[in-house]
Amino acid sequence: MKQVPAEYYQIMEQLQTVDFVLVELSLYLNTHNEDLEAINQFNHYAKERKRIKKQFESQFGPLQQFGNSYSGYPWNWDDAPWPWQV
Amino acid sequence: MNTHFKTYHPYVSPFDPCKPILEKAYSTPPNLYMGFQPPNLPQFTPSEALKAGTLWKAFYDPWFSPLEPGKGGLPQ
Amino acid sequence: MWIYEKKLQYPVRVGTCNPRLAKYLIEQYGGADGELSAALRYLNQRYSIPDKVIGLLTDIGTEEFAHLEMIATMIYKLTKDATPEQIKAAGIEDHYVNHDKGLFYHNAAGTPWTAAFIQTKGDPIADLYEDIAAEEKARATYQWIINLSDDTDLNDGLRFLREREIVHSQRFREAVEILKDEQGKKKIF
Numbered sequence: 211m212k213q214v215p216a217e218y219y220q221i222m223e224q225l226q227t228v229d230f231v232l233v234e235l236s237l238y239l240n241t242h243n244e245d246l247e248a249i250n251q252f253n254h255y256a257k258e259r260k261r262i263k264k265q266f267e268s269q270f271g272p273l274q275q276f277g278n279s280y281s282g283y284p285w286n287w288d289d290a291p292w293p294w295q296v
Numbered sequence: 297m298n299t300h301f302k303t304y305h306p307y308v309s310p311f312d313p314c315k316p317i318l319e320k321a322y323s324t325p326p327n328l329y330m331g332f333q334p335p336n337l338p339q340f341t342p343s344e345a346l347k348a349g350t351l352w353k354a355f356y357d358p359w360f361s362p363l364e365p366g367k368g369g370l371p372q
Numbered sequence: 373m374w375i376y377e378k379k380l381q382y383p384v385r386v387g388t389c390n391p392r393l394a395k396y397l398i399e400q401y402g403g404a405d406g407e408l409s410a411a412l413r414y415l416n417q418r419y420s421i422p423d424k425v426i427g428l429l430t431d432i433g434t435e436e437f438a439h440l441e442m443i444a445t446m447i448y449k450l451t452k453d454a455t456p457e458q459i460k461a462a463g464i465e466d467h468y469v470n471h472d473k474g475l476f477y478h479n480a481a482g483t484p485w486t487a488a489f490i491q492t493k494g495d496p497i498a499d500l501y502e503d504i505a506a507e508e509k510a511r512a513t514y515q516w517i518i519n520l521s522d523d524t525d526l527n528d529g530l531r532f533l534r535e536r537e538i539v540h541s542q543r544f545r546e547a548v549e550i551l552k553d554e555q556g557k558k559k560i561f
Contacts, residue, residue, distance in 0.1 A: 223383055227342045230381070233435060234351035237539065238333070240428040241546040245335050255342075273378050293380045294445035323515065327542035332549050346382065349535025357538060358531050359515050363522035 214270070214296055221266045225273075228259045298329045300357045325357045374434070381438035382532045386449040387525035391462035394450040395480060396517045398467075400533075401443045402477030404489040405509040411436035413490040413506065420494045425547040432540050439533055444475055446526060500548050507541035 235252040242248065263273055271286040272279035281287060301321045308316045337352045345351045348358075400406040414433035418426050451464075451473050459468045466482060477485035493499050514534035518527050 219383070222379060223346075225379060226381065226383060227346045229379075230346045231342045231351060233381070233431075234345065234539070236431050237428065237435075237543050238351075240425075240431060241543055241550060242333070242335065247336065274375050276375060278375050293378055293441065294384075294448050323511070325511065325538045325541075327538050327545065330542055330545075332546055333542065347532075349382075349532040350539050355535070355538055355542065357535070359518055359534055360531075361518045361521055361527055363519070364524050364527060 214291060218270055218296070221262065221269070225259065225262045225266060228255050228262060231255050232259060298324070298326065300325060323357075323359070326355050330354065374437075380442055380445060381435070382442060382529060384442050384445045384449075384529045385525035386446060387523045389450070389454060389458070390523060391451050391454040391458055391464055393521055393523060393526060394447045395462060395464050395467075396520055397443055397447050397450070398475075398478065399480035399513060400510070400517070401440065401447065401475065402485040403479035403513070405506060405513050406479070406485075407436050407440040407443055407510075408477055408485060409489045410506060410510065411440060412487075413492070414503065416490070417492050417499045417503070420492065421496045421499060422551060424550055425496070425500070428543055428547055432543065435536070435540075439536065442529060442533065446529065447475060448473075450526075496551055497548065500544050500551070503544045504541050504548075507537045507544065511537035511541070 232252065232255050235248055235255070239245065239248055239252060263279075267273055267279055271289055272281060275281075275287045279287075300323065302324050303319050303321045305319055306317070308318070333352070337354050339345065339351050340348055340353060340356075348356050350356055402408055411433050414429045414436065418429045418433075421429065451459075454462070454473075456465075456468070459465055467476070470476075479485075491499075491502055493502070511534055514530050514537065518530050518534070521527055521530070
């Protein structure tokens with residue numbers, strides 16, 4: 211019975227946290243497109259999510275595909291677990 | 297600061313079969329009062345925001361079940 | 373085009389093996405005010421609305437698919453290892469005989485999802501008012517589901533989803549303000 215380590219949940223939650231800020235700022239900026247401070251905050255967290263995505267993928271495989279993530283060998287995009295399984 | 301719910305008192309008939317609920321409440325969440333959101337509203341920290349379901353404190357209006365005893369502990 | 377990400381929007385947890393809760397949650401999966409309806413409603417309305425609010429409909433519609441996946445996760449976890457006896461005790465044996473543990477787009481009363489659940493009027497104001505109403509109805513549905521659940525872990529995820537309805541409603545209200553704004557007038561905060 212293969213299970214993901216505790217670190218999977220920790221890094222995943224870091225990503226979920228940063229991505230949630232980005233979702234909220236995206237919706238806000240769609241109706242407030244001249245709020246420079248919010249745009250700066252958005253770009254700051256966009257950079258941060260890149261860093262966390264890279265860290266997560268180096269340990270647990272690609273988060274996105276169709277070329278939005280690199281692949282390991284053998285092809286590991288379709289490896290379990292899927293998000294609803296963990 | 298607006299309250300997040302309002303109450304009313306339904307008419308009670310002597311022929312109502314169930315024990316009457318004297319006061320009923322309904323939700324009036326913050327989006328009803330905000331208008332166009334002004335810039336620079338106070339924010340939660342990122343991890344508080346995820347738990348709260350909103351980045352801005354002004355929208356935070358959690359709903360708890362009467363079956364969840366003693367719940368709380370979310371961002372103020 | 374859309375890119376899938378192998379991640380839930382929120383860390384969903386389910387505390388107890390209680391398949392009865394799945395019966396209620398299916399309302400937000402394949403019901404009229406559920407997440408599938410929301411996603412398809414907003415993404416479909418994009419083709420007949422001013423450019424200024426297409427981005428908002430696209431992003432909220434996309435977020436709704438993330439919510440659909442959260443609801444699916446909750447139902448999956450609540451029913452995954454349930455025995456036929458537990459299925460029967462939970463009152464979901466009608467679903468079981470037709471679909472086993474498979475998810476299906478229907479509401480809590482068993483009515484299959486239909487495009488008649490949603491609307492596109494082609495009139496920007498009519499469509500945005502429908503969206504605001506849909507968010508408030510979904511918020512209310514989450515309240516009633518939370519009221520029926522004693523699973524604090526599950527309710528934590530449901531509270532997140534209810535709060536998102538509040539924020540989405542706010543943004544749709546702002547979209548109306550943008551569309552009704554008189555040309556050249558400065559927005560007043």
